[in-house]
Amino acid sequence: MEVIMVQSDKRWIISIDFWISLFIIGLILLLWPVPGETADQENCQLCHRYSGLAAFTPETGSKKIFYVNEAIYRNTVHGNVQCTHCHKDVKEVPHKPTKKVNCGEKCHVKEPSTEKDFSHKPIVDKFKKSSHGQSKLFQYKDGQPKCKYCHQNPRYQPLRGILAKHSEDEKESLTRCLGCHEKDEWTKRFLQHFVSRTSPRWGNREIVDLCNTCHANEEMMSKFMLDTTAKFKETFHWRNVKYDMENGAHCLSCHAPKSLDYDAHEILKSSDPNSSTSLTRRIKTCGQSGCHTAPTSSFVKGSLHGTELKVSLLNTKLEEMEGKLSDEEEEDLTAKLKYEKTERLKRRIIWAIKLFYKFMILIVPGIMFTHQMLDLRITLKERKERRH
């Protein structure tokens, strides 16, 4: 028994040393910046891994969360970009409040076709020339859309589109790639990137909903003298989009048609002659991809998803600016108002037809049903009398 006791004590002493050493080594390993494939080479996760890391500015009432879930971030399209590649003003830890990220800056990822530092600058430059990017148009701070309005650093999804016939395809493709490319992480990311770009990132319905988050908002659109797109969901175009038809026309199909080499970042006002929705270019836009074969000039005229908002906006503007406008400006506004009033009349005619039929659908079958019920009653009565 004694021998056993002594042995037992020794074991206990050894294990204390062992656990202390293990704790120190673990702590060093945990805090040591790990070089190599991880996204967090700068050890930003030391602080940003805590879900409670946030800031509240009482003056503006804004709340910001600085928590970053590394597991999620790693699987996003920017997963292999280091934090300081975008947050360039972070030079020390702990750092001071940082500026907003400029997506047009270069990052340290190499663009493989040119071997130069990668940058979204070409896209940002295009965007700045578009209606959405021209800051002079946006007198309201919250009005100008930023990159993040549409792009939210999405996570890579499993195989989609042409390669997604079977769930096994992803694994099989990866195995094939790994035959030559040795690094697992890099190869998987490259395959994911390649596959995700073979089909559009957004579904047609998602595009409409995304645009509608701003453009269907009457209050927001009023600030820019724009009509809302709320009526789009009453059109046949929307019906085709809703039913996942191949040629279902969503917002970008007309405002930035890919088949006519337009880009979603270059959307222009329809009054701009270079816009795909300008009167001169509409015939091509409506006739693209065999949507409307050889449309006539009268077919492409008019508004597709207008509401009554524009008339009231123009009316208000004319009233407010009375006497302050030059003759040309007044003429231009009056012409616009006349055009919008014609469009309003057209919409009202359609509304009246619908109302008439709704009334008929309610009344006619109602009268018919009553008549047939009376007929049923009298027929049963006649048959009963005949039987007796």
Next chain:
Amino acid sequence: MAKWGRRAEDQEWFIRLNRTEVWQHNIIWVTFLLLVLTGMMSLIPTTWVTGMFGNYTATVYRWRRFLHFFFAFWLFVGCVWHICYLAFSETGRQVFKDILLKPIDLIQMKENVLYMLGMRSHPPKFERYDYKEKLEYLFGAIGTTVIFITGTIMTLAPLFPKFIVEVAATFHLMEATLASFAISIWHFYAVHLKPGKFPQDTSWIDGKMTMHHLKEEHPAYYERVIKEREAQKRTTKEEPKFVLRDRVENMTSESDKPETGNNIDRKKERYREEDDL
């Protein structure tokens, strides 16, 4: 079924629709039904269709579009055939004359409504087509014309101003909805659900109607038919063409037999069944 009964008139059949009319009716009702189904599919929430067909949803909608055009073509063929029949054949011209809405129909409509409400002792005597059939035919013709014109505009949309296309689309959808409701209530009751017709008036298959039903539903026309038949008999001493005797012959062999207890029971049972329906 509707064509078997105890009365002498039940054993005589009258040709209500000739073979051409039966085929025209069949083409029109089949294509109408399929057009309603393929058309109304566009009103069903996508999530339902996706739930049913999964990845094949887009294919289903593509086929829906194609089939809608296909059935529209055959409805058009049926209608053109019917118009030619009305215009170029003697019987067709007679049908057209008889089915036109006249002032007497409005009077009869009022009388019949009063009768159904119990404010009149007897129903009006209807001619070959009563106001119910005439109204249905008239509104059917108007509705089909609207649907054809608007459907053609929608198909050839790029050739028309956008506003016209939008108006056409609105008319097309709303008229189709109204027609579907009207047919399912009006016509379905008259030929399927009405006591004595249930489960169906078989004249859509063979074009025949019993003389009893003719007498009951179109008494004025029945009297005219009987008079004409008598006149025809007196002059030609031949069977009139519009009444088929084959069923009568088949049945006379049975009815000529002395009525045994079994026969009487069977007949009683049959009459009871008919009354129950």
